[in-house]
């Protein structure tokens with residue numbers, strides 16, 4: 001399986017990092033070794049002084065497809081969950097300055113904690129979902145999928161022009177504003193529509 005992630009998919013988050021609001025989706029990938037499941041602790045790597053949390057809605061792909069038409073893209077994901085796109089912001093900034101790829105800032109071990117997945121059919125409107133992240137009981141991010149720049153269907157149509165999607169692939173759909181650094185000892189709790197799906201420690 002592979003993990004595809006979308007950068008700058010909420011305008012307010014693009015602005016908080018002084019990035020332009022994109023006109024086509026910004027795509028990057030994480031290896032499967034980035035996955036962290038079952039609310040296991042995240043071990044803060046020592047190569048970064050500035051690991052940021054980015055809470056994101058994650059789609060699980062349910063069948064293979066390429067060149068998927070946006071009209072049919074909704075048939076290609078059947079479950080959703082929450083994930084954290086952990087980002088070594090200091091490493092990313094250095095690479096951005098030089099125009100280099102982001103993999104080391106985005107794809108390191110444990111950089112993709114994911115929750116259990118829920119059938120999308122149990123949600124009334126996928127474009128009015130609240131995602132919230134608390135750190136040590138304080139809310140740091142509180143966003144809503146109504147503010148997405150590129151819909152889930154647009155993302156699937158766009159990505160599948162280049163990369164075949166397969167059953168079990170995950171798509172991180174971007175983070176709302178409020179990203180900030182985590183440190184060892186922090187307790188992260190992520191909520192989808194008020195339901196706690198993520199609950200783990202930083203060590």
Ligand code: MG
Pocket residue numbers: 005006007008054056085172174175
């Ligand atoms: Mg992200």
